[in-house]
Amino acid sequence: MALLDMLRSPLAFLESRLPTIPHLPVLRAEQEWWKTDGVRISDAIDRAGTPWLRMFDPSGRRTDEILYPPEYQTMLRQGYRSGVVWRALEENSLLPTYLLMYLVSFYDPGVCCPYTVSLGTAVSLAKYGGVESQARFLPPLLRKDNSVWQGATWMTEIGGGSDLGASVRTIARPSSDSWLLTGDKYFASNATAELAVVAARPEGAPPGVRGLALFLVPRYRDDGSLNRFIRRLKDKIGTRSVPTGEIELRDSEAYLLGRADSGIYLILEVLNLSRVANSVASVALAQRALADALAYAECRTAFGKRIIDHALLRHQFEVRLESLRSAFALAWESVRLLDEVGMERPPYSERYHVFRLVAHLAKYWTAEFAVSSAKWAMEVHGGLGVLGEYEAERWLREAMILAIWEGTSHRQILDGLEVMERKQAHKTLFAQLAGIARTEELQELESDVQRLLNLRPDHKEAEAEAVFRRLAILSGDHLSRKYLQ
């Protein structure tokens, strides 16, 4: 298979990296759909910009309808039908889900977000929901046709998304057989989801993260009226295939997930699913950027030869291709580990902490790589790279969102530092990497990590990034070798 053909097919790349791939026919059909229909729908959705929100129907009833073109639904439902959510629960494995996400994200990383938050909702419900909640809400979330419900995971408020302990001010008051939530969510992806998982603070709970609980909030009240309101949709620079809004909860009917005093664990578990999805999507996006750049460089000539045949560009491309494989290995390691530990509950195993470390490394590094690859692909396109009518600039807009949501690099580095410090997760990781190939570089890095952890707090934070980056890259390189075996 020619390199360009491989790069242009997310499935071919997956096949080149993974020894076995479950549900190949499903993935083939999915990719075929994207090539024939999805690509052009996705382009049109991106070009159309932020859709309109029609708050009231003509009779004056509040309805909060988002005016996407109808083909948006076609595109969106495609992945649900293929099993991006229902397979995870039915087959008790996250692998089919993240394989589908890789494939979809190659074509549209934004539409991966609804899938991710629906997954987070379904998994939270399956793991922590009460019997009644499960009976009522799980079946519609797992439907295999277009009537499937969507989920959403709304944590962030105006105060910011990192320090939830301080910024979540949504209050939950117990009601007869449920809870009533009041507050505003500021970045609420998949704003029309039928069921959302929402962080709130039960009345009287202590301040900080210890006082957080997680709730299910359906779109409609039992009486059929809206149970929450979209204040507006946000004009994001990318991922226009997921509607992100500000949500108003006003005595919204809600159902507790798990225990009211341990919501923070549930929140972090939801975030784990998202970060892994973000890593997978970032690598897929980087593959897309490289594929487009290569296609362009193969058809454009300058100074008498195709620009891909100029040594500088060729070299840059080859280095990036190698990095793509490493980035994929790192992301997929986070998938594999999550698949192992995803059903754990606190207190977590040592393996879980390794997963956390790898997930932070992957979220951080794959997003960086996606951004730099999208930037590079724009430059390869020259002047065309900055024109809205061509696609090159889109991937940078998409990549920048992947680098920011689910926690910026700062968050990943600091949280990664913490799990190394408190849980010594790096030791297990280094042991594992050494099993792949024992190198001098690895030993040196291990010393550097140890040295870093011994610094006093401020210095430790200040110096963390360089070490963290090297750890991500080296882990990716080593893991990449493992996948090749």
Place this chain on the structure above:
Amino acid sequence: MALLDMLRSPLAFLESRLPTIPHLPVLRAEQEWWKTDGVRISDAIDRAGTPWLRMFDPSGRRTDEILYPPEYQTMLRQGYRSGVVWRALEENSLLPTYLLMYLVSFYDPGVCCPYTVSLGTAVSLAKYGGVESQARFLPPLLRKDNSVWQGATWMTEIGGGSDLGASVRTIARPSSDSWLLTGDKYFASNATAELAVVAARPEGAPPGVRGLALFLVPRYRDDGSLNRFIRRLKDKIGTRSVPTGEIELRDSEAYLLGRADSGIYLILEVLNLSRVANSVASVALAQRALADALAYAECRTAFGKRIIDHALLRHQFEVRLESLRSAFALAWESVRLLDEVGMERPPYSERYHVFRLVAHLAKYWTAEFAVSSAKWAMEVHGGLGVLGEYEAERWLREAMILAIWEGTSHRQILDGLEVMERKQAHKTLFAQLAGIARTEELQELESDVQRLLNLRPDHKEAEAEAVFRRLAILSGDHLSRKYLQ
């Protein structure tokens, strides 16, 4: 002066870096205008997106009018009046021009483009124009009021902007007392300029760069009708304060600059002016991104303190601030050198070749730095960074254009390589840097450059980027020290 105050003022930064600054009152007034009026106008122009082109007036006459809001003219004319073009010729120095450009680009790097191409037009005309052309066109280009003419420099055609020898297909046919040009220009900045400098190929000229000549093309024919047509405006992701169009030349009246067989030198001299301007603008944009990030980080809190007081962010910021100073030093060195050699004609001096090398290093590195700083500033803003309604995302859009127009990094690296190889320009540069501070790092780099130049062509190109980047950074660091003295 508090750091934030300094960063928020391009003039304060200039004052902190340069021992003397000519025309301080002019610059102060310029900055004051931007702070009170310009900032909000520039925001509005960017938000408005690509303006409409009204090709015909209601009576059916072709007019090619661009429908900018009226305040666009206010913003645009401000810089001309302050002297961004006329001072260069009247005072025989480029320093006031580039100082003004730094200042303007801090607020709007796009509007710097009309100034740059007007400068290129005026300088070409002054240097190479015939007596009649000068008499007719120089005075309006140098007016000090709002009636000033604008210039433009149009080289690129659909085949691309790098390999002009192959891609310029516009034909020039001699007419009675002038020339007639026919062809299409694909990226034509400042599309309504009263006078453009245009690359074309005289009928019968040899292929390749040797067959190129440079012409003046006024907007209107002698009979008052349009002398060239705007086919359309391009939807760029940034720099919306300069209208970039596709231009149709159809027997357009034109006047030769210099000799018909040496146009390539004139073209490259025009490009020199632009690349230096691009470097200056890139550094200013990076300053802006850092200023905005710092302002945000000082007012936002997480985990009980301002986010700027978190050690990781603080460290990243400080490293960037140091790089800003280096990048400025590199850019300003290219200004200083251009100011010395700008009136040379072929054959050029050794000093001219050093200028060329520094200009390539500066164009390359300052744009990279602008992009990475804008990306970083977006991340500091978290979720707000990806929303159209705030400014953070704008700087990345602007920076990506700076990285691409006037030649992408590939162009700079390869041309830089050539001037080192053919003219040994690096030797003079190293000598100069050693004069500032003789370091081991410098010596090591000098060997690496030499080793690179000895490689066989393909390897040389492939390996060039890493060496070129280090050369840019180290040069900047050294020069930064020099400016501090």
Place this chain on the structure above:
Amino acid sequence: MALLDMLRSPLAFLESRLPTIPHLPVLRAEQEWWKTDGVRISDAIDRAGTPWLRMFDPSGRRTDEILYPPEYQTMLRQGYRSGVVWRALEENSLLPTYLLMYLVSFYDPGVCCPYTVSLGTAVSLAKYGGVESQARFLPPLLRKDNSVWQGATWMTEIGGGSDLGASVRTIARPSSDSWLLTGDKYFASNATAELAVVAARPEGAPPGVRGLALFLVPRYRDDGSLNRFIRRLKDKIGTRSVPTGEIELRDSEAYLLGRADSGIYLILEVLNLSRVANSVASVALAQRALADALAYAECRTAFGKRIIDHALLRHQFEVRLESLRSAFALAWESVRLLDEVGMERPPYSERYHVFRLVAHLAKYWTAEFAVSSAKWAMEVHGGLGVLGEYEAERWLREAMILAIWEGTSHRQILDGLEVMERKQAHKTLFAQLAGIARTEELQELESDVQRLLNLRPDHKEAEAEAVFRRLAILSGDHLSRKYLQ
């Protein structure tokens, strides 16, 4: 003066219709400003579409800032400075106000709306405000510089604007020294006004219009925070120079105007001011449409002559010109009468009821005329008439809003019917018209009106429009003759 010159100048038209015009130099300066600056600003504002609403500043504080281009403020403040509001109170006459409104509406009927609602706010306050409210709020509303406050008049809720008795659900609860309002306003023009006049229902008040009261609601609370919120701006097809939003009142501090049980009278008085303004604006807009059509028809040729010289078009134009004069006479009669009775309070005089009838006739007929003239002007422009890049289509978009807000034709007809039925206002009107010219047509119409009023209710309503239209037209024709004398 050539006809086209007269039509292109709202002031020239006013001078041709009115024997004396106060403050001519002020009006001349105003018109001059519009010709040189305002026209192009207004075009740019219309082209830009609905502006963005930035709800939060970067630090997360709710600010509800509307992102108009800065020149919008220049345009907006121009009229306030000229005295569109302050003169009404200082000079104790509405004539200067409505003259200015005519002039402004010729160029931009949308910007007339902020002036109208600011006038409504100032007049209500001056007439019904408590001593403290007047001392605090009147001076800023009457400032003569750019720091002037704006007013707003918010009545309509989601249930509709006609039947306020049923649809106003905003509740007012008494607080220590003021009131607290909670509810949602659905069409809230001039959404950022510093002071709004708001219809609400005091707790415990009876249902229907008898339970309505009118309140002053400042933009900011005494503690400096926002006192009301803009939920969003509405994407209107026209009048983009006034921001119309949905407003949320949440325990918003408010001050009662007049008595709590007679709000409906105050509301109707505010509406009177608006309807008269709407009539004046409609005529001005019709003049503009005719002026543009004539200008086009004078420069375009078909079949060997200017299209204005084709008899069909010429005839249509002349008929419209005559109607313009009649429509103006009707509108100005409503101004003149309002100027007489505007300070009355209930119980109102017979003269007041004549004013009401004339105001309904004028609001109805001038808007119809504006719409049909704008439609006609589009058709005169042929294909250019439907292109966004030319202005012809704008006037129809503007006119359609004038026909709808302040009550559609249905409202005017039915309310006009009521004031004829209950107050016999038509008798006085007919007497007055007879004083101008006693015609058979007039007598016949008088009989028809009487016959209409004698029908049983359903038939009366059903048949009302034809009679009402004839009454409007005939009144206009007669009054036009009077103005010519």
Place this chain on the structure above:
Amino acid sequence: MALLDMLRSPLAFLESRLPTIPHLPVLRAEQEWWKTDGVRISDAIDRAGTPWLRMFDPSGRRTDEILYPPEYQTMLRQGYRSGVVWRALEENSLLPTYLLMYLVSFYDPGVCCPYTVSLGTAVSLAKYGGVESQARFLPPLLRKDNSVWQGATWMTEIGGGSDLGASVRTIARPSSDSWLLTGDKYFASNATAELAVVAARPEGAPPGVRGLALFLVPRYRDDGSLNRFIRRLKDKIGTRSVPTGEIELRDSEAYLLGRADSGIYLILEVLNLSRVANSVASVALAQRALADALAYAECRTAFGKRIIDHALLRHQFEVRLESLRSAFALAWESVRLLDEVGMERPPYSERYHVFRLVAHLAKYWTAEFAVSSAKWAMEVHGGLGVLGEYEAERWLREAMILAIWEGTSHRQILDGLEVMERKQAHKTLFAQLAGIARTEELQELESDVQRLLNLRPDHKEAEAEAVFRRLAILSGDHLSRKYLQ
């Protein structure tokens, strides 16, 4: 069937007016498709505004691709497959075509335009094309699947669309076995059509309409390159489902239709097809506006009852409903007559001239009625009527285009006058109407027409509109009675 149900179904309305309807199952399926899929697609296309034109593919090849969302093609192809074009030629009857057009225009009058111009192309080709042209181009135009070619009819140039004799400046030069056309078309609907019918002036032909010829111009040259260029798409206020552009012909390969000296007849015959289509679309649009207004008026309450139950609104609605029936009768009469005379060639029969008169009356009056109905429906919607997020305002935008393209009211009146004067077409029409019902009104109108025709030219034109309008209305009323029989 409830009135609202009937009004909401174009097919139900057709069934209520016409005794027999061919291909009912086809029409039912078409309507069903529109109700389930088409409505929402059409809304999305309208909301998206003018699509982008991508002139060049990334490799720099000129391609002139219009970036519609993919579902646009779904919507567009639906009608072709149902037979809006192929049935006309295969079944030798225009009735199925215009029935389909009525149905489609109820949902989207814009998409009716591609069908109309494709019909015009196919009919011209079938009637006047050479053997080779027919063999080559007819089959693809008549395909029954999605690969069907589209046609287009391009006459208008920058000088205007009425006086083609003066404004068509496109030159045709004979080539070896075809012609080469050079010129610019200013309003070119269906800009990407595979085959266009184009008016041009053979070199050396006399001035005026006598020098016009009609040509076929394929999209691609024989060598596969573009045969004509889209300079840009026009931002129309409506009918966004047909891309209207400016077209550049540059030595474009072309094939003559009919004789080179009788193009004007062919042009007028094409126009006949369009005007009849425009009439049918206008009535369908009026029905849509009434249906939407009724639906709203049935669900909205004011003053204690549904607003449709208020006598004034109810009365207006009923009058409009009656007019809808008359307007339909007039439009359908033009269809019926065209179906009879459509294959005639000059010299034409008397029946043909009656058709022309009826077609002018219908184009004029149905468009007037569509505009006034759309305006009325907006007013019924009150404030919602002026908001972009609801549909009411769309119908006015669409209607205004129907009133302007294919000739404004002026054109219809003057051309109608001519056919009465020169061909006495009104006499046959009056005779026919008298056959339906002999009324005093009719006799009076006949005298008025005769009186009008006897006036001297200028007076005749000036007075024509009132008589023409009465003739249109009365004809519609009478014909409506006939259809009811």
